[in-house]
Amino acid sequence: MxxxxxxxxxxxxxxxFVGPWEVLRAWERMAPDDGARVxxxxxxxxxxxxxxxxxxxxxETWATAAPLDVLVYPGGMGTRQHLGDERIRSWVRDxxxxxxxxxxxxxxxxxxxxxxxxxxxxxxxxxxxLEHLASLGKDIEVRPGDRYVDSGDIITASGxxxxxxxxxxLIRRLASEDRARQIRRYIQYDPQPxx
Amino acid sequence: MxxxxxxxxxxxxxxxFVGPWEVLRAWERMAPDDGARVxxxxxxxxxxxxxxxxxxxxxETWATAAPLDVLVYPGGMGTRQHLGDERIRSWVRDxxxxxxxxxxxxxxxxxxxxxxxxxxxxxxxxxxxLEHLASLGKDIEVRPGDRYVDSGDIITASGxxxxxxxxxxLIRRLASEDRARQIRRYIQYDPQPxx
Numbered sequence: 001m002x003x004x005x006x007x008x009x010x011x012x013x014x015x016x017f018v019g020p021w022e023v024l025r026a027w028e029r030m031a032p033d034d035g036a037r038v039x040x041x042x043x044x045x046x047x048x049x050x051x052x053x054x055x056x057x058x059x060e061t062w063a064t065a066a067p068l069d070v071l072v073y074p075g076g077m078g079t080r081q082h083l084g085d086e087r088i089r090s091w092v093r094d095x096x097x098x099x100x101x102x103x104x105x106x107x108x109x110x111x112x113x114x115x116x117x118x119x120x121x122x123x124x125x126x127x128x129x130l131e132h133l134a135s136l137g138k139d140i141e142v143r144p145g146d147r148y149v150d151s152g153d154i155i156t157a158s159g160x161x162x163x164x165x166x167x168x169x170l171i172r173r174l175a176s177e178d179r180a181r182q183i184r185r186y187i188q189y190d191p192q193p194x195x
Numbered sequence: 196m197x198x199x200x201x202x203x204x205x206x207x208x209x210x211x212f213v214g215p216w217e218v219l220r221a222w223e224r225m226a227p228d229d230g231a232r233v234x235x236x237x238x239x240x241x242x243x244x245x246x247x248x249x250x251x252x253x254x255e256t257w258a259t260a261a262p263l264d265v266l267v268y269p270g271g272m273g274t275r276q277h278l279g280d281e282r283i284r285s286w287v288r289d290x291x292x293x294x295x296x297x298x299x300x301x302x303x304x305x306x307x308x309x310x311x312x313x314x315x316x317x318x319x320x321x322x323x324x325l326e327h328l329a330s331l332g333k334d335i336e337v338r339p340g341d342r343y344v345d346s347g348d349i350i351t352a353s354g355x356x357x358x359x360x361x362x363x364x365l366i367r368r369l370a371s372e373d374r375a376r377q378i379r380r381y382i383q384y385d386p387q388p389x390x
Binding site for chain 1: 208209210213214216217220221224235242247248249250251252254301321322342353354355356357359360363364367372375376379380381382383384385386387388389390
């Protein structure tokens with residue numbers, strides 16, 4: 001079984017986490033033999049108000065969640081309050097130390113950087129936060145042009161919608177290219193930005 | 196002011212509605228002078244369990260929502276229960292008759308078809324429901340290859356992720372191409388499907 005927790009918090013950007021949620025839960029449901037188990041996860045109980053105002057009720061909390069094989073840390077203005085927060089830093093370091101595959105979308109990588117888990121690694125973030133990312137941690141090699149950066153046990157994606165691409169990559173990595181293609185087709189992800 | 200209601204219901208597909216939500220709420224917040232007002236809208240009060248299990252709390256209900264200038268009707272397995280439901284049919288016909296721009300994502304268009312508002316029009320839906328769409332309503336010209344179909348006062352999008360493209364098109368239509376581009380850039384929508 002692969003336990004995947006998608007972190008939600010006040011000010012989490014909606015598409016940052018719902019993109020991966022849609023992709024990964026579709027995988028869980030359509031390919032139960034692959035053994036993925038996906039849930040949303042908050043620090044505490046209670047309804048979360050997201051960055052753009054959507055109200056969501058998390059499945060699990062830090063207290064109730066099973067140990068994570070994969071963490072998805074989305075971005076959004078709420079991440080700014082996480083920087084320098086020792087409770088968040090300890091949790092992130094602890095999840096990483098226990099061997100979870102650490103993934104982020106958008107400014108989620110700022111929190112990883114602030115927690116020290118990106119030291120000496122290549123990484124990316126939303127285009128508006130590239131300089132901020134470079135100012136955190138130690139010797140982070142910021143990659144502005146990458147849709148996502150897979151550095152082994154940490155994968156950081158660029159802004160908001162990039163979480164969809166990152167989550168499909170994750171399925172390819174954890175299951176197979178065929179499975180990732182099946183989920184891509186299910187969500188009819190043949191993007192045609194009209195502008 | 197342009198009042199935009201995004202309908203949510205048990206079994207609504209998460210990305211179907213959060214794609215447009217992200218795009219349209221970003222527009223509302225980043226360009227307040229454009230006068231968009233965007234909210235989620237359910238038939239009744241209470242937490243909604245979406246198709247893949249995400250739990251969301253709607254902003255408004257049929258009873259409390261302001262009259263709509265735009266309706267976004269997402270898809271998901273929950274739409275199957277809407278077909279033949281006279282309460283849903285009446286509501287859809289009523290919103291259309293009052294002059295709202297009717298938009299749908301994925302199998303939301305099945306409900307429009309079932310309500311008769313797509314009679315004699317071109318339309319699309321998720322690739323897995325194209326035949327179902329053709330079997331509903333009267334003389335619907337199904338367009339399997341279109342990302343979305345704009346037939347004037349009704350816009351139907353194809354599956355799940357197509358709602359993002361449709362919502363950007365909506366901003367272009369209701370505001371300007373520049374505005375739509377600004378929001379596209381904000382959500383860093385430069386898709387690179389890895390498979």
